[in-house]
Amino acid sequence: LELWEMSGCIEIRGMDLDDLSLLPSALRAIDRMMGFYRMKGVDIVRLREIMKVDPESIDDSTRAILEESGYHYINGFFAKGRIVTTTLKDWEIISYVLRKQRAVQGHKFRNAWDAILARGYIRNDSELVTRVEDKTPIKNVVERYELIKTALCPRHIGYTTVEQASVYKALRDDPLTEDEKIVLDIIERRMPINKKKVIEDSPIY
Structure with a gap:
């Protein structure tokens, strides 16, 4: 697995298996792994690639395995966790x-x-x-x-x-803490800026 801990989710950018028949057990292993990340407040995992195949191009049998394991196809990837699947016009x-x-x-x-x-x-x-x-x-x-x-x-x-x-x-x-002042300074100097960029540019960890 090529695994990245993102802001708000765990992203698996690549999953290589000796055989596709191992996919169900691999997904169960991911479920067990997510028990650790849930303790950190992250409960969503998303798959970007399975055996070098993009999610939109996988075959029906692989898609069925993923769906049976609780994954949903969303915007070019498969995701599992507390996901709202309702879409609105x-x-x-x-x-x-x-x-x-x-x-x-x-x-x-x-x-x-x-x-x-x-x-x-x-x-x-x-x-x-x-x-x-x-x-x-x-x-x-x-x-x-x-x-x-x-x-x-x-x-x-x-x-x-x-x-x-x-x-x-x-x-x-209410007076600002030193950390709050640093974050506000980053936002004011670099607007418009998204949350991810603020975290990347902040010296606070």
Whole structure:
């Protein structure tokens, strides 16, 4: 096996066997090996090549062995672990996002107070119109619920309760550790940058 420990999964880039009949026992050995990696928080293994054959080109009998062992074909490789196999169409993704954002009829908050309890804050009239069924203006909402205007987290300005405002203040005032400062410096100097690149460039291990 050519095995690499990646961020979030174990990748087997090559698997060479004396005979294809050994594949089931090899897969069982991989299952036992993954017991170790699961203790490290990694529970997904993916196969990039089997006996010098790419996953998309393997024969039906090999594919059947992999599927019987719990592997799924995904984007050019076979993977096993805690994998969500459901796929969504573009319109389904957009619909899901809008529902989660409470931006469609039938999924909006009943009133501003429900929105504040769920989200921690509200920002302006536009947000009320988008997410709340009750059309009370923001000015009246602020007066009714005795909200205060403050910096939130992320650093937007919005209205929230006194209790929640103290939480946001504590978050903003919490000093960064030296490691956090190093990571933030890497991100700020090299944006846009992905998580993998941040880890590679960071001196922290």
